[in-house]
Amino acid sequence: MIGAAMTFSRLLATLVVLLGALLVPAHAQTADTTLSPLVDALAPGSFKDRETAIAALVATEDLRVVPLLQTLADGDLYVGKTDAKVVFITGSGATLGRIDPVTAAELGEVPKADLEKVKVNNGLRRVIRTAIGQLTLLSDDPATRRSAAQSILRDADPANLELLDSGISAEADPAILQVMQTARAVLTLKTDATLEDKTAALPLVSAIGGRDALTLLTAALANAPDELKPAIQASIDGLARDRAVWDAAQNVWYGISLGSVLLLAAIGLAITFGVMGVINMAHGEMVMLGAYTTFVVQETIRRYSPELFDYSLAIALPLAFLITALIGIAIERGIIRWLYGRALETLLATWGISLILQQSVRSIFGPTNRLVGNPSWMSGSFDLGGLSITWSRLWIVIFALVVFVTLLLVLKRTALGLQMRAVTQNRRMASAMGIRTPFVDAMTFGLGSGVAGLAGVALSQIDNVSPNLGQGYIIDSFMVVVFGGVGNLWGTFVGALTLGIANKFLEPYVGAVLGKILILVLIILFIQRRPRGLFALKGRSVEA
Amino acid sequence: MLTQALFRALDKKAIWLVAILIAVAVLVPASNLLLPNGHPLRLPNYAVPLFGKYLTFAMLALALDLVWGYCGILSLGHGAFFAIGGYAMGMYLMRQIGNRGVYANPILPDFMVFLNWKELPWYWYGFDNFWFAMLMVMLVPALLAFVFGFLAFRSRVTGVYLSIITQAMTYALLLAFFRNDMGFGGNNGLTDFKEILGAPISADTTRAALFAASAIALALAILVCSMVVNSKLGKVMIAVRDAESRTRFLGYRVEYVKLFAFVVSAVIAGIAGALYVPQVGIINPGEFEPSNSIEVVIWTAVGGRGTIIGPIIGAILVNVGKSYFTGAFPEFWLFALGALFVVTTLFLPKGIVGLIGQYRSLTTRREQHDRSAPAAPSPAEVESSADPQPKPAE
Numbered sequence: 051m052i053g054a055a056m057t058f059s060r061l062l063a064t065l066v067v068l069l070g071a072l073l074v075p076a077h078a079q080t081a082d083t084t085l086s087p088l089v090d091a092l093a094p095g096s097f098k099d100r101e102t103a104i105a106a107l108v109a110t111e112d113l114r115v116v117p118l119l120q121t122l123a124d125g126d127l128y129v130g131k132t133d134a135k136v137v138f139i140t141g142s143g144a145t146l147g148r149i150d151p152v153t154a155a156e157l158g159e160v161p162k163a164d165l166e167k168v169k170v171n172n173g174l175r176r177v178i179r180t181a182i183g184q185l186t187l188l189s190d191d192p193a194t195r196r197s198a199a200q201s202i203l204r205d206a207d208p209a210n211l212e213l214l215d216s217g218i219s220a221e222a223d224p225a226i227l228q229v230m231q232t233a234r235a236v237l238t239l240k241t242d243a244t245l246e247d248k249t250a251a252l253p254l255v256s257a258i259g260g261r262d263a264l265t266l267l268t269a270a271l272a273n274a275p276d277e278l279k280p281a282i283q284a285s286i287d288g289l290a291r292d293r294a295v296w297d298a299a300q301n302v303w304y305g306i307s308l309g310s311v312l313l314l315a316a317i318g319l320a321i322t323f324g325v326m327g328v329i330n331m332a333h334g335e336m337v338m339l340g341a342y343t344t345f346v347v348q349e350t351i352r353r354y355s356p357e358l359f360d361y362s363l364a365i366a367l368p369l370a371f372l373i374t375a376l377i378g379i380a381i382e383r384g385i386i387r388w389l390y391g392r393a394l395e396t397l398l399a400t401w402g403i404s405l406i407l408q409q410s411v412r413s414i415f416g417p418t419n420r421l422v423g424n425p426s427w428m429s430g431s432f433d434l435g436g437l438s439i440t441w442s443r444l445w446i447v448i449f450a451l452v453v454f455v456t457l458l459l460v461l462k463r464t465a466l467g468l469q470m471r472a473v474t475q476n477r478r479m480a481s482a483m484g485i486r487t488p489f490v491d492a493m494t495f496g497l498g499s500g501v502a503g504l505a506g507v508a509l510s511q512i513d514n515v516s517p518n519l520g521q522g523y524i525i526d527s528f529m530v531v532v533f534g535g536v537g538n539l540w541g542t543f544v545g546a547l548t549l550g551i552a553n554k555f556l557e558p559y560v561g562a563v564l565g566k567i568l569i570l571v572l573i574i575l576f577i578q579r580r581p582r583g584l585f586a587l588k589g590r591s592v593e594a
Numbered sequence: 595m596l597t598q599a600l601f602r603a604l605d606k607k608a609i610w611l612v613a614i615l616i617a618v619a620v621l622v623p624a625s626n627l628l629l630p631n632g633h634p635l636r637l638p639n640y641a642v643p644l645f646g647k648y649l650t651f652a653m654l655a656l657a658l659d660l661v662w663g664y665c666g667i668l669s670l671g672h673g674a675f676f677a678i679g680g681y682a683m684g685m686y687l688m689r690q691i692g693n694r695g696v697y698a699n700p701i702l703p704d705f706m707v708f709l710n711w712k713e714l715p716w717y718w719y720g721f722d723n724f725w726f727a728m729l730m731v732m733l734v735p736a737l738l739a740f741v742f743g744f745l746a747f748r749s750r751v752t753g754v755y756l757s758i759i760t761q762a763m764t765y766a767l768l769l770a771f772f773r774n775d776m777g778f779g780g781n782n783g784l785t786d787f788k789e790i791l792g793a794p795i796s797a798d799t800t801r802a803a804l805f806a807a808s809a810i811a812l813a814l815a816i817l818v819c820s821m822v823v824n825s826k827l828g829k830v831m832i833a834v835r836d837a838e839s840r841t842r843f844l845g846y847r848v849e850y851v852k853l854f855a856f857v858v859s860a861v862i863a864g865i866a867g868a869l870y871v872p873q874v875g876i877i878n879p880g881e882f883e884p885s886n887s888i889e890v891v892i893w894t895a896v897g898g899r900g901t902i903i904g905p906i907i908g909a910i911l912v913n914v915g916k917s918y919f920t921g922a923f924p925e926f927w928l929f930a931l932g933a934l935f936v937v938t939t940l941f942l943p944k945g946i947v948g949l950i951g952q953y954r955s956l957t958t959r960r961e962q963h964d965r966s967a968p969a970a971p972s973p974a975e976v977e978s979s980a981d982p983q984p985k986p987a988e
Contacts, residue, residue, distance in 0.1 A: 323754075327754075329754045329757070329758070385936060385940065388940055389939060389940070392939075393753055393754050394668045394753070394754065394757065395939040395943070396939075397668070397754060397757060398888075398891060398892065398895065398935050398938075398939050399935055399936050399939040399940065401888055401935055402892075402931070402932040402933065402934065402935020402936040402939075403932065403935075403936065404932070405928045405929075405931055405932030405935065406928070406929055406932035406933065406936075408928065409925070409928035409929050409932065410929075412925075412928075413925055521885075525761065525762065525765050525884065528758045528761070528762070529758075529762060532755060532758050532759070563769050563770075563772065563773055564770075564773070566766075566769055567766045567769050567770050570762045570763075570765060570766035570769075571766060573759075573762060574742075574745075574759050574762055574763060574766075575745070577746075577749070577751055577755065577759055578745045578746065578748070578749040578751070579749070581749050581750055581751045581752075581755060582755075
C-alpha cells in the first residue's frame with residue numbers, strides 16, 4: 051500500500067514536471083522567492099547536506115543554477131556570517147562587493163571578515179559536475195544541450211568524459227549528437243584510452259578542421275603511443291595542406307577587401323583626373339567629410355530616435371553624396387575653373403583646399419577620433435569553410451561593386467556620361483560639337499567628389515574617423531589611378547584589385563610596411579614601362 | 595670658359611644677393627657673439643639657429659626652383675633629398691658621440707645598442723670621417739636623383755604623373771625610414787648630438803659658425819644656379835619647360851637636360867639638409883612626409899618661380915609666418931597656409947617677385963607714356979612677358 055502510494059506520488063511529481071515543461075517553454079524559470087531559499091540552503095551543514103541542496107536546485111531546472119554551481123565548484127561562493135545569505139563576490143581587498151546569485155542585484159559592500167567561503171571537496175565537485183550536466187546536457191531544450199556540448203568541446207577537459215557519455219546515450223537530435231561525439235573524440239585523445247578508441251577518435255577530431263584541429267592533434271602527438279603517431283602525423287599534414295589553401299584564400303579575400311576600399315577611394319579621383327586632367331589633392335578630404343557626415347547622422351539619430359540606428363548608413367549615403375558633391379562643384383566653380391590647362395597649379399590649389407578643409411573639421415569636431423558605430427547588420431563575422439569573413443568587410447566589397455557598376459552605367463547610358471566621355475577623349479572636338487565643357491567639368495567634379503563622400507561613409511565603418519582620414523588614402527588612390535590609367539573605369543577597377551591583392555600577398559612574407567614600400571617601388575618601375583598606366587587612352591588626343 | 599660662365603652668372607641681381615648673404619654671414623654671428631647682453635642690436639641666442647634654419651629652407655626652395663621654375667618638373671619629393679642629406683650629416687654626428695652616449699658604446703649609436711645589434715651595419719662605415727660624410731651628403735641624393743630621373747625622364751613621364759611618382763618616392767622612403775631594421779633609428783631618428791668637428795654642437799660659437807656656413811652655402815648655391823640658368827644649357831631648360839615636344843623635335847636630348855637639372859637640384863637640397871640637421875639637433879623620418887615636400891613648392895611659388903631670388907624670399911617669408919602663427923594662433927596656421935596655396939595659384943602665378951616686376955613695368959610704361967615713348971617695348975616688359983609658368987603643351 052505504501053509502495054503504491056510512493057509510485058502514485060512519483061507519478062504525480064513526473065506529471066507536474068511534465069506539465070511545467072509544457073507550460074513554461076524552453077528554460078524553466080522558477081520564481082526568485084522559491085529559488086533564493088534553495089540557494090541559501092547550500093551554505094549550512096555538512097557536505098552531505100550540500101549534496102541534498104544541490105539536488106533540490108537541480109530539480110528546479112532553472113539555468114541560473116548553472117553559474118551558481120560552477121562558482122561553488124571553483125570555491126568562489128561566499129556566505130554572510132550574520133545573514134546566512136549565499137552571494138557572489140566582486141573585487142578584492144578588505145571590503146568585497148556582493149551580488150545576489152538569483153536576481154543578479156548588487157547588495158552593497160561588506161568587510162571581508164563578515165563573509166565565509168562555502169566549502170567544497172572533490173566528492174562534491176563530482177556531484178556538481180553531474181548536476182551541471184543534468185541541467186545542460188540532459189536538458190529538454192535542444193539549444194541548451196547544444197551549447198553545453200560545444201562548451202565541453204571548447205574546454206576539452208577529460209573530466210567531463212563520463213558526463214558526455216551519459217549525454218550521448220540520451221541524445222536523439224543527430225546534429226547535437228555529432229557535436230557530442232566530436233567532443234568525446236577530443237576528450238578521448240587526451241585520456242589514456244585504448245589504442246582502438248583513440249584510432250577511432252582520430253578522424254572525428256580531424257573533421258573539426260582548421261587551426262583548432264591542428265592544435266588538438268599537435269598536442270595529442272606529443273603524448274600519443276608510438277603506434278598512433280604516424281596516423282596523427284598524417285592527419286596533421288593533411289590539415290596543414292588544407293590550411294595553406296585556406297590561408298591563400300583568406301589572403302585573396304583580404305586583398306579583395308583592401309582592393310575594394312582602394313577602388314572606392316580612387317574611383318572618384320579617376321573620373322576627375324580622366325575628364326579634366328586635374329589631380330584633386332582635396333579628394334581625400336571629401337572622403338573624410340563623407341565619414342564625418344556619417345558621424346553627424348549617427349549622433350542625431352542617437353539623440354532623437356535611437357531605433358533608427360540600423361538605418362543610419364542608408365540615411366548618411368545620400369546626404370554624404372550631396373554634401374561632398376556640392377562642395378566639389380563649389381571648388382570647381384570657385385577655383386579650378388580659373389586654372390584650366392594648368393594641371394600643376396590645380397594640384398597646388400586643391401592641396402591648399404585640403405589643408406583648409408582638414409583644419410575646419412579639426413576646429414569643429416576636434417582633433418581626436420570620433421566614434422562611428424556599426425549597425426547591427428554590419429557587426430560580427432561568419433565562417434565560410436576555413437575563411438573568416440567580417441560582415442563590415444563583405445558589405446564594403448558589395449558596396450564598392452555597386453558603386454562601380456552604377457558609375458559604369460552613368461558613363462555608358464546617360465547623356466552626361468556620353469558628354470563626359472567625349473570631353474575625356476577630345477576636349478576641343480567635344481566643345482566644337484556643342485557640348486558645354488565647363489558644365490561637364492563642374493558635373494564631373496561634383497560626381498567625383500560625391501563618390502568620394504560615399505567612400506567616406508563606407509570607410510567610417512572600418513577606419514578611425516579623424517581629420518587625417520583622407521590623408522591616409524590619398525597617396526594610395528593616386529597609385530591606383532596612375533597604375534590603372536585614366537579615362538577608363540576598368541583600369542581603376544583592375545588597378546585597385548591588383549594592388550590590394552598584391553599588397554596582402556606580400557604582407558605575410560615581408561611584413562606590412564616593407565610590402566607597401568615594395569608595391570610603391572614596383573609602381574614607380576611600372577610607370578617607366580607604361581607611363582600612362584595599364585589601360586591608357588590611345589589616339590591623337592592623348593599626346594598632349 | 596668657366597670664368598666666362600661665372601662672369602655671365604654674375605649679373606647685377608646675383609651679385610647683390612651674394613653680397614647681402616656674405617654680409618649677413620658676418621653680421622649676424624658678430625651681433626650675437628660680440629655685442630654685450632641687452633644691447634638693442636644683439637641677436638638673442640635662440641634666433642641664430644632659427645635664422646640658420648630659414649636659410650637652409652631657402653636653399654631647398656632654390657633647389658626646387660631650378661627644376662620647377664626653370665625646367666618645368668614639379669617634384670613633390672624634394673623633401674626626400676633634403677632629408678637624405680640630413681641623415682648623412684646625422685650619421686656623422688652620431689658617430690661623433692662616441693662613448694658619451696647613454697650606453698657608452700664607443701662604436702655603436704645608442705639605438706643600435708638598444709636593439710641589441712652587435713656590430714655596425716656596412717653602410718655606417720666611414721661616417722666617422724667628416725669628409726666622407728660630406729661626400730655622401732652630396733653623392734647619395736645625386737645618385738637617387740640620377741637613377742630616379744634617368745628612369746622617369748627616359749620613358750617620358752611628365753606633368754602630374756611625374757609629380758605623383760616623386761611623391762610616391764618620398765612616401766616609400768618615409769615608410770622605409772620608419773622601420774627599425776633599416777638602421778637609421780626608426781621612429782626617433784638620429785638625435786642627441788654632442789659635437790661637430792670637435793666643437794660642442796649647442797655652443798653659441800658653433801651655432802654662429804653653422805649660420806655663417808648656411809649663408810655662404812646659400813650664396814654658393816645662388817652662384818651655381820644663376821650660372822646654370824644663364825648658360826646655354828639654361829636656355830634649353832627653359833625651352834623644355836615651355837615647349838617640351840618642340841625642343842625635342844629641334845634635336846635636343848630633353849631627358850638629359852632634365853636629368854642634369856634634377857641631379858644638381860638634388861645635390862643642393864642634400865647640402866641644405868646637411869646644414870639643417872646640426873642647427874635643429876634632430877633628423878627623423880617625419881622630414882620625408884609628402885606634405886613637407888609640397889610645402890616647399892608653395893615657398894617657391896609664393897616668392898616667384900623662374901627667378902633666383904623668388905624662392906629665397908618665399909621660403910623666408912612663409913617660414914617666418916609659420917613660426918609666428920604656430921606660436922600665436924596654432925589653429926590658424928593651416929588655414930593661412932591653405933589660403934596661401936589657393937591665393938598664390940589664383941592671383942599670383944608669378945609670386946611676389948612677379949608682382950614687383952608687374953608694378954615696375956606698369957610704372958615704366960607710364961613714364962614712357964609721359965614721354966610719348968617710341969613703339970619699342972621696354973626691357974622690363976619683355977622680361978615680364980617671358981611667361982615663366984609652364985604651359986600645357988597642347
